[in-house]
Amino acid sequence: xxxxxxxxxxxxxxxxxxxxxxxxxxxxxxxxxxxxxxxxxxxxxxxxxxxxxxxxxxxxxxxxxxxxxxxxxxxxxxxxxxxxxxxxxxxxxxxxxxxxxxxxxxxxxxxxxxxxxxxxxxxxxxxxxxxxxxxxxxxxxxxxxxxxxxxxxxxxxxxxxxxxxxxxxxxxxxxxxxxxxxxxxxxxxxxxxxxxxxxxxxxxxxxxxxxxxxxxxxxxxxxxxxxxxxxxxxxxxxxxxxxxxxxxxxxxxxxxxxxxxxxxxxxxxxxxxxxxxxxxxxxxxxxxxxxxxxxxxxxxxxxxxxxxxxxxxxxxxxxxxxxxxxxxxxxxxxxxxxxxxxxxxxxxxxxxxxxxxxxxxxxxxxxxxxxxxxxxxxxxxxxxxxxxxxx
Numbered sequence: 001x002x003x004x005x006x007x008x009x010x011x012x013x014x015x016x017x018x019x020x021x022x023x024x025x026x027x028x029x030x031x032x033x034x035x036x037x038x039x040x041x042x043x044x045x046x047x048x049x050x051x052x053x054x055x056x057x058x059x060x061x062x063x064x065x066x067x068x069x070x071x072x073x074x075x076x077x078x079x080x081x082x083x084x085x086x087x088x089x090x091x092x093x094x095x096x097x098x099x100x101x102x103x104x105x106x107x108x109x110x111x112x113x114x115x116x117x118x119x120x121x122x123x124x125x126x127x128x129x130x131x132x133x134x135x136x137x138x139x140x141x142x143x144x145x146x147x148x149x150x151x152x153x154x155x156x157x158x159x160x161x162x163x164x165x166x167x168x169x170x171x172x173x174x175x176x177x178x179x180x181x182x183x184x185x186x187x188x189x190x191x192x193x194x195x196x197x198x199x200x201x202x203x204x205x206x207x208x209x210x211x212x213x214x215x216x217x218x219x220x221x222x223x224x225x226x227x228x229x230x231x232x233x234x235x236x237x238x239x240x241x242x243x244x245x246x247x248x249x250x251x252x253x254x255x256x257x258x259x260x261x262x263x264x265x266x267x268x269x270x271x272x273x274x275x276x277x278x279x280x281x282x283x284x285x286x287x288x289x290x291x292x293x294x295x296x297x298x299x300x301x302x303x304x305x306x307x308x309x310x311x312x313x314x315x316x317x318x319x320x321x322x323x324x325x326x327x328x329x330x331x332x333x334x335x336x337x338x339x340x341x342x343x344x345x346x347x348x349x350x351x352x353x354x355x356x357x358x359x360x361x362x363x364x365x366x367x368x369x370x371x372x373x374x375x376x377x378x379x380x381x382x383x384x385x386x387x388x389x390x391x
Contacts, residue, residue, distance in 0.1 A: 003029040003118070005313070006139045006152035008126045008165055010039055012102055013285040013302035014158035015109035015120075019059045020310035022117045026317065029150055031124040031141050033159075036110065039122070043189075043262070044102040046214060047199075047296035049387030050095040052303045061108045069100035070213070075385065077372070078202040079365060081250045084372040085198075091375070091382035099199075101214055102299055129155055129168035133279035153280065156309060158302070160286040161271070169278040181268035181292060181347065182354050183207070185222040186231055188239060192258025194219045195247075201294075201350055202246050203364060208294075208351045209246035211255075219258070224351050231263045239263070268292040268347065270340055276329040282309055289336050294350065295343035300387060305332050307390045335388050342384035 005021055007014045010032030021028045032039060048056070048069075056062040073096045077084045088096050113120045124143040131137050132155070139150040157165020193216060200211035207224035214220050223242055225234075240257045247255055271290040276283040285302030308331050312324035324331075349367055353360070371377045 001029065001148055002151040003027050004153050005029075006137070006150045006155045007031070007158060008129075008139060008155065008163060009158035009160065009285075009287075010034075010106070010110070010120060010122070011042075011044075011158060011160070011285065011302070012105045012109065012299055013306050014156070015106060015113060016055070016059065016061075016303060017156060017158065017284070017306035017310060018113055018117055018120070019061060019109055020306065021313070022113075023059060024310065024314045024317070026313060028118050030113065030118070030120045031126050031139065031143075031150065032120070032122050033125040034122065036122050040107050040110065041103055042106070045293070045296065045299035046099055046101045046212065046220065047300075048098040048100055048105075049296075049300045050097065051387045051390050052300045053098045053100075055303060055307055055390070056105070056108075061105075061112055064104070064108055065098065065100045068104070068215075069098045070216070072097050072099055072198050074198055076196065076198055076200045077368060078200060078247060078249065079204075079368045081248055082372075083249055083251070083253075084368075086371070086378055086382055086385075088382050088386050091379045092386050095386040097296075097386055099213060105299075126159060126164050128164055129157070129281055131279075132168040132281040133170075135280050137280040154282065154313065155280060156282045156284055156306070157287045158284045158306070161290060163287055165281060166273060166283055166287045168281055169273075169275075169283075173275070173278065175274045176271070177274070178269060178271040179344075181351070182227050183224050183351060184227055184229060184268055185210075185266045185293065186225045186229060186234060186239070187220065187222045187264055187266060188260045189214065189262040190219045190221065190258045190260050191217065192219050192256050193217055195254065195256045200247065201346075203350045203352075203368060204246040204248075205352060205361070206242070206246055209243055211247065219256075225265065226354070227267065229265050231265045234263065236260045266293065270344060272333070272336060272340060274329070274333060276305070276332055277325075282328060284309065288332075289340070291340055291343040292347045294346040295339065295384070297339040297343050301336055301339050304335050304388075304390050308332050335390070338384075338388050345384075
């Protein structure tokens with residue numbers, strides 16, 4: 001089996017890359033280890049930056065997003081029982097974000113790929129990337145009970161942290177930067193309309209809380225919990241009680257309760273793998289970097305990676321110059337480190353670390369006061385949240 005670009009992983013990054021390449025007249029094959037139903041129900045991110053939404057529209061994958069997604073023009077910060085709204089368009093020249101779940105992005109892109117694009121093989125497990133450091137990499141994979149080889153000019157690993165792509169880069173050529181946080185997020189899905197029309201980020205002495213949503217009738221909420229917490233040890237009533245405490249305000253705002261349909265705990269970590277290219281192998285998304293979810297950057301960073309690769313390969317096809325491919329890693333990492341910085345800032349701003357001192361608590365409150373009282377500080381948050389340029 002032979003193609004120009006072998007793509008490992010049919011998450012939003014791999015699927016979007018296949019779409020971008022198809023639109024540029026470049027053939028690809030997508031290998032996904034899971035079945036279609038699993039990919040289309042895999043719960044992950046739900047906030048699309050302005051640039052991500054624009055890329056989906058330009059790729060022909062934005063019609064349902066624009067019809068069913070929820071445009072958000074701001075977020076609310078809560079601290080010390082106070083409420084402060086950050087107005088994105090007023091601070092960024094009109095930019096906003098879109099609430100549209102990763103599952104829905106994948107459904108849209110899968111439908112387009114199957115209707116118009118190249119091969120998309122589900123239940124095709126990538127076993128190894130071979131000859132990664134050369135100009136003729138190949139992916140050994142298993143599909144329908146048989147082993148096969150996908151011969152490529154380029155391989156793009158969109159297969160996540162545990163995938164095979166990153167492992168094909170020799171250890172002696174890599175640097176890893178990481179931080180593990182001593183807390184996680186207990187997340188729930190609940191069949192109840194959101195209690196606020198925009199996301200609410202709450203800093204509380206008992207820990208962080210986030211009010212989000214998946215649709216006008218489904219709420220997504222999170223609580224900061226100690227690292228290693230078992231979601232099953234929290235009763236539904238205890239979760240709602242704790243959310244009420246952490247979202248408490250001085251006015252008459254109330255949190256609406258409803259049936260909890262899903263609960264899980266997400267660990268918090270920051271991770272960057274450098275470089276993101278080795279010969280004909282390119283890494284994208286969680287294969288190369290992970291951010292804590294506080295800044296809503298994970299999916300958006302993956303989109304930035306595949307946009308950068310697609311532009312670079314199109315440039316090579318049109319001009320013969322490998323310049324943009326050769327600088328792929330450096331180009332992506334500039335944006336990635338800004339997103340890592342923003343996510344770290346948001347995490348340390350809003351979460352109370354175990355054993356935090358009174359001094360550290362006051363510093364957090366002073367940082368929040370600064371955002372609430374300084375247009376410059378507020379603009380920096382709004383620019384980071386709505387997204388860093390893909391250019």
